[in-house]
Amino acid sequence: MADLQRLPPDAQSLDAIIDALESRGWGVFSNILPLDLATALAQRARSLGSYEQARVGRRRNRQVNTFVRRDSIAWIKGEHPLDQAWLTWADSLRLHINRSLMLGLVGFESHYAYYRPGTFYRRHLDAFRGDSNRVVSLVCYLNPSWQAADAGELVLYDPDADGRELGRFPPTLGTLAVYLSEVFPHEVLPTTADRFSLTGWFRSRSVLPVRNF
Ligand code: OGA
Ligand code: MN
Numbered sequence: 001m002a003d004l005q006r007l008p009p010d011a012q013s014l015d016a017i018i019d020a021l022e023s024r025g026w027g028v029f030s031n032i033l034p035l036d037l038a039t040a041l042a043q044r045a046r047s048l049g050s051y052e053q054a055r056v057g058r059r060r061n062r063q064v065n066t067f068v069r070r071d072s073i074a075w076i077k078g079e080h081p082l083d084q085a086w087l088t089w090a091d092s093l094r095l096h097i098n099r100s101l102m103l104g105l106v107g108f109e110s111h112y113a114y115y116r117p118g119t120f121y122r123r124h125l126d127a128f129r130g131d132s133n134r135v136v137s138l139v140c141y142l143n144p145s146w147q148a149a150d151a152g153e154l155v156l157y158d159p160d161a162d163g164r165e166l167g168r169f170p171p172t173l174g175t176l177a178v179y180l181s182e183v184f185p186h187e188v189l190p191t192t193a194d195r196f197s198l199t200g201w202f203r204s205r206s207v208l209p210v211r212n213f
Pocket of ligand 1: 126139186187197199
């Protein structure tokens, strides 16, 4: 397990992510995470006892809304070596993005997500312009034997052409989806099998809360 923490994302993968972010703002890549790390994280996702029903809304208005989303999540606090390995991997990516694209990303927050059969997350944005400091979203999928019949694809939408799909992506082990949080609407189609993932956001420096003076 200790070895996993030292694995940096390989340079080619990083460059592919940078190119995608720079040229179109999103990308989905298979086998980006080292397979042994992805496999270990997939096992960990299944062993967690701390999933809670996910909420929607901002700050104090967060509430369960089963019309919008029905997944359960477990926030990463970073004590476990495998969580550390994921955070370390993500941090290498963050530094690479900062060096290449000057986005000034300063932090990362992340949770495991568990979609039971029949659950989904309807079309949404991960951040709202001026209201959040989430800049880049990452989703890493943790399902070793995903079948087409399991459904549960991520759908990314073109922000400029209402309803046009950019693609549908099955949540296969080791696949990583990356997109600009404020720009790309997306959804998780109803799954028919247990669907596990790690979702995370790179943040920019905090924006001031909107207030009425
Ligand atoms: C999210 C999300 C997409 C996915 O957690 O905000 O949109 O494919 N996840 O799990
Ligand atoms: Mn989302």
